Amino acid sequence: MFLRIIHGKLKPGSWIDFERAYSDAIEKAGPIAGLCGRWLTRDLDDPDAGTTISLWASEAAMDAYEKSDLLKNGITARLAPFFSGEYRTTKSQVRFATGDPAPGDWVGTDN
DSSP states (O other), X not given: OEEEEEEEEESTTOHHHHHHHHHHHHHHHOOOTTEEEEEEEEOSSOTTEEEEEEEESOHHHHHHHHTOHIIIXXXXXXXXXXXXXXXXXXXXXXXXXXXXXXXXXXXXXXX
16 A cells, blocks of 8 residues: 655635635546545644645556646646645555554555
8 A cells, every 4th residue: 555645735724715626626536546545634733734645556556646637637737726835745655554444454455
């Protein structure tokens, strides 16, 4: 399993509109090959900052998504007006996981 994590800041006061646009863009994107889950989190200490976390079955699927027209034109283009320009993207391989559901029960598990 692989994670793609983006932490960034939005233009001041734009969170509510961003969250609405994010939800709409993700819904319109539909199912994506290899994507097992996706989260949007809002920082507790900074209401204009947040993180998106996506869980991928394989590194190849994550890389294909990053290069896709869907990400560039269907998601990022719709969300770019909210961005302040301050963000960081990291990608990592899940080396240990526990919880409910167990990692082996995640859809699309390809360890």
